[in-house]
Amino acid sequence: MHRTYSQKAQHILTFAQRLQGGGVERAMLRMADGWIKAGRRVTLVLGSREGPLASEIPAGIELHELGDGRHSALFSLAPHVGEMGPDLIFCPGNHYSGIAALARLRLGADAPPIVAKVSNALVRPEQGPVTAWGYRRWLRLHPLFLDHVVAMTPAMAAEAVAEMRIPAHRVSVIANPPATARADATPVAVPEGLYIIGVGRLEPQKRWDRLLAALPRLADQRIKLLILGEGAARPSLEAQVAAMGLGDRVSMPGHAGDPLPALRGAAVAVLTSDYEGVPGVLREALLVGTPVVSTESSVAVREILASPDLGSVVGREDGDALVAALDHWLAPGRARPAPVIAGGDPIGEYLALFDSLVHAQTKSQP
Numbered sequence: 001m002h003r004t005y006s007q008k009a010q011h012i013l014t015f016a017q018r019l020q021g022g023g024v025e026r027a028m029l030r031m032a033d034g035w036i037k038a039g040r041r042v043t044l045v046l047g048s049r050e051g052p053l054a055s056e057i058p059a060g061i062e063l064h065e066l067g068d069g070r071h072s073a074l075f076s077l078a079p080h081v082g083e084m085g086p087d088l089i090f091c092p093g094n095h096y097s098g099i100a101a102l103a104r105l106r107l108g109a110d111a112p113p114i115v116a117k118v119s120n121a122l123v124r125p126e127q128g129p130v131t132a133w134g135y136r137r138w139l140r141l142h143p144l145f146l147d148h149v150v151a152m153t154p155a156m157a158a159e160a161v162a163e164m165r166i167p168a169h170r171v172s173v174i175a176n177p178p179a180t181a182r183a184d185a186t187p188v189a190v191p192e193g194l195y196i197i198g199v200g201r202l203e204p205q206k207r208w209d210r211l212l213a214a215l216p217r218l219a220d221q222r223i224k225l226l227i228l229g230e231g232a233a234r235p236s237l238e239a240q241v242a243a244m245g246l247g248d249r250v251s252m253p254g255h256a257g258d259p260l261p262a263l264r265g266a267a268v269a270v271l272t273s274d275y276e277g278v279p280g281v282l283r284e285a286l287l288v289g290t291p292v293v294s295t296e297s298s299v300a301v302r303e304i305l306a307s308p309d310l311g312s313v314v315g316r317e318d319g320d321a322l323v324a325a326l327d328h329w330l331a332p333g334r335a336r337p338a339p340v341i342a343g344g345d346p347i348g349e350y351l352a353l354f355d356s357l358v359h360a361q362t363k364s365q366p
Contacts (some may be wrong), residue, residue, distance in 0.1 A: 185257030
């Protein structure tokens with residue numbers, strides 16, 4: 001371990017499996033870019049750069065590619081940490097917390113502080129009793145290998161304290177950096193006329209089948225649907241579109257490098273997930289003044305949609321409520337919300353947290 005035990009987090013190491021277009025990885029790249037621009041050294045240990053987010057790897061990052069996109073490839077993180085000697089490890093989301101645990105176990109007392117972001121709900125109603133029991137036990141191990149947890153909203157922080165049994169002083173609330181327009185992104189071809197939009201991976205968690213099922217029940221049968229994202233559920237979703245005869249109303253062109261223009265042009269943005277953390281697409285839609293309809297997929301959803309003027313929240317399995325909410329926002333003359341501009345300085349807040357943890361560990365060294 002070649003660590004300098006500096007007084008600040010001058011060298012931050014983070015890691016990811018692939019760059020397939022998930023919100024966790026996109027936020028991580030956005031934060032890494034901010035940290036680099038603030039004068040910090042950032043190393044990314046990456047299983048494989050495959051995926052559309054490869055174009056968003058920030059200039060100046062020190063990329064250590066493993067050449068293996070499997071999750072298990074990251075089991076080797078500890079030796080890389082030992083070789084590179086970072087001041088701090090940043091775990092970008094729940095999907096990666098097992099990697100952080102293994103790194104802590106292998107590094108022992110030589111481990112730098114490990115900070116993890118809560119990226120998905122910690123209470124999962126869709127889980128069966130046995131799975132939920134095991135998940136709760138796993139969460140309660142997190143305080144043993146994480147020095148600090150970052151939640152993106154107060155409600156998510158409270159959920160982390162309750163479910164992980166972690167002391168509140170080891171949990172901070174820091175939002176993701178806001179989305180910005182990307183001039184280098186390929187423009188998205190949007191449908192003609194009124195359309196609703198979904199943005200997110202085509203994965204079972206997102207439950208786009210619910211949105212497809214709602215489309216033929218809308219009062220206005222001219223409404224089109226645009227879903228931006230890619231994933232393993234594409235074949236089943238395409239089969240559903242064909243079976244329902246919706247081919248002329250639904251388009252799924254794949255990943256979008258910059259979804260903001262398409263969100264701005266939509267009548268409504270829709271999220272139909274079983275579970276989420278703090279869904280960035282809701283904030284992105286509100287940023288451009290587009291109302292939102294979302295399932296109650298996270299405790300953060302009602303924090304984001306703090307006013308009925310911004311959108312509607314419906315039950316996960318309530319198809320009638322989903323249709324009614326969409327019809328409400330699609331009604332002719334319905335007022336759109338004023339753009340909601342995010343405040344704060346997430347990059348600076350993260351760095352202040354990192355510096356405090358590194359400083360505290362340095363003081364404790366003999």
